[in-house]
Amino acid sequence: MKRTALSLLALSLIAAGAQAQTTIKINGYAGQDPAIVGDLINRFVKPQLAKDNISVVYEPLQGDYNQSLTTLLAAGNAGDVFYLPAETLDTYVATNKIQPLNGLVSTTPFLKSLNTTFTRNGKVYAIAKDFNTLTLVYNKDLFDEAKVAYPNNNDTWTSLQTKLTNLKKALGNDYYGICLAPDFARMGQFAFANGWNQFDSKGKTNLQDPAFVAAFNYFTGLAKNKVGVQPSELSQDWSGGCLATGKVGVAIEGNWIVGFLKDNAPNLKYGTALIPKADKTGKRGNFLYTVGWAINSDSKNKAAAAKVLNILTSAPVQQYVLEQGLAIPSRTALQSNAYFKKTDPGAQNSLAVFQGASDGTVKGYTFGPQGPDWIKPINTALAAVLSGQKSAADALKQAQSDMNTLQKR
Numbered sequence: 001m002k003r004t005a006l007s008l009l010a011l012s013l014i015a016a017g018a019q020a021q022t023t024i025k026i027n028g029y030a031g032q033d034p035a036i037v038g039d040l041i042n043r044f045v046k047p048q049l050a051k052d053n054i055s056v057v058y059e060p061l062q063g064d065y066n067q068s069l070t071t072l073l074a075a076g077n078a079g080d081v082f083y084l085p086a087e088t089l090d091t092y093v094a095t096n097k098i099q100p101l102n103g104l105v106s107t108t109p110f111l112k113s114l115n116t117t118f119t120r121n122g123k124v125y126a127i128a129k130d131f132n133t134l135t136l137v138y139n140k141d142l143f144d145e146a147k148v149a150y151p152n153n154n155d156t157w158t159s160l161q162t163k164l165t166n167l168k169k170a171l172g173n174d175y176y177g178i179c180l181a182p183d184f185a186r187m188g189q190f191a192f193a194n195g196w197n198q199f200d201s202k203g204k205t206n207l208q209d210p211a212f213v214a215a216f217n218y219f220t221g222l223a224k225n226k227v228g229v230q231p232s233e234l235s236q237d238w239s240g241g242c243l244a245t246g247k248v249g250v251a252i253e254g255n256w257i258v259g260f261l262k263d264n265a266p267n268l269k270y271g272t273a274l275i276p277k278a279d280k281t282g283k284r285g286n287f288l289y290t291v292g293w294a295i296n297s298d299s300k301n302k303a304a305a306a307k308v309l310n311i312l313t314s315a316p317v318q319q320y321v322l323e324q325g326l327a328i329p330s331r332t333a334l335q336s337n338a339y340f341k342k343t344d345p346g347a348q349n350s351l352a353v354f355q356g357a358s359d360g361t362v363k364g365y366t367f368g369p370q371g372p373d374w375i376k377p378i379n380t381a382l383a384a385v386l387s388g389q390k391s392a393a394d395a396l397k398q399a400q401s402d403m404n405t406l407q408k409r
Helices: 001-020 033-053 065-077 086-095 112-117 140-146 157-171 185-193 208-222 239-244 256-265 302-312 315-323 332-336 345-356 371-386 392-407
Strands: 022-029 052-062 081-085 127-132 135-139 176-179 248-252 271-275 285-297 362-364
Touching: 001 157, 001 239, 022 033, 022 302, 022 392, 033 052, 033 302, 033 315, 052 248, 052 302, 052 362, 065 081, 081 086, 081 302, 086 248, 086 362, 086 371, 086 392, 112 127, 112 285, 135 140, 135 239, 135 345, 140 157, 157 176, 157 208, 157 362, 157 392, 176 239, 185 208, 185 285, 185 362, 185 371, 208 332, 208 371, 208 392, 239 256, 248 256, 271 345, 315 332, 332 345, 371 392
Parallel strands: 022 052, 022 081, 176 248, 285 362
Antiparallel strands: 081 285, 127 285, 135 248, 135 271
């Protein structure tokens, strides 16, 4: 009889333990991320949460991530924790489905510019898990052959243009100074450097602002005399592909180019410099391409979700990510990390990307409440001018008209 009572008690305790188990679901990208995040969960999250009876599962969203996440949030089926891309932050904030993290997570250890990227009206909606900025990645052999000095961190718009022009003159028609992707994601940082604001106090965009016009003219002007070339002209679809052909001196890209060059142009000798400074302001501009960890405001387990988020952005996790060469972590303290002192071109590119987050006018790559449609008028104008179909003045006039229509919706 006594044995039966003890057995029932044991079963009761087991049942109670099972009931106390909390499962935190994480949504993120598909592709390589399930393996990466799964590894982080096994190495760091599970061991720390075992005593709290918290388990974690990663459920990647296939296809269009933003569309899938929007659908899941509306249906009440999204994860407790999920990736929040900076470029679509405003559209998600408007749904009230993103939990403000003020009081739940300390932002102090993270780069200020990244915190700002995920802040709206004083509320922090995500913690950057990693990031990228833009740098100048250059082909050393081409500059050596042309007897032109490499791009460097002291270059201005004018001095860089002079180097690119001289390289083109020395090497001839089969070579180009720089690859110019017709994309705000590559041109916009010049406008930031020149003092342009993406949105005014009323949320409107002014593409006729002299600061934007000057940057637009500089970027598209690099195509003069074929010093600059579009990726499509070399049968490529991005400027990293241009650089890999060995026919282009410079590409404007982020740290993602390192792995690409390693696989596709292993013999290319390359270096990295920071984005050049605007002659007018003496500052450089840059984008922060980043994805944050956010919490679902409808989550029934916000406290447990916050624990998971804190571990995923912890110092040990970010150290591991950096050492694996997976991404540039978001913690300020990592600027003195030994990895950044390595002399190989990949590590040097990583260092420049890290420095780019805190140098000059740096802003998140974001589209505002209109979402991805916001970028279309600018990209259309860039393509029209770079291909010689329109003058810069006409293209920008049309772009402003299209932008006005978009922002009246």
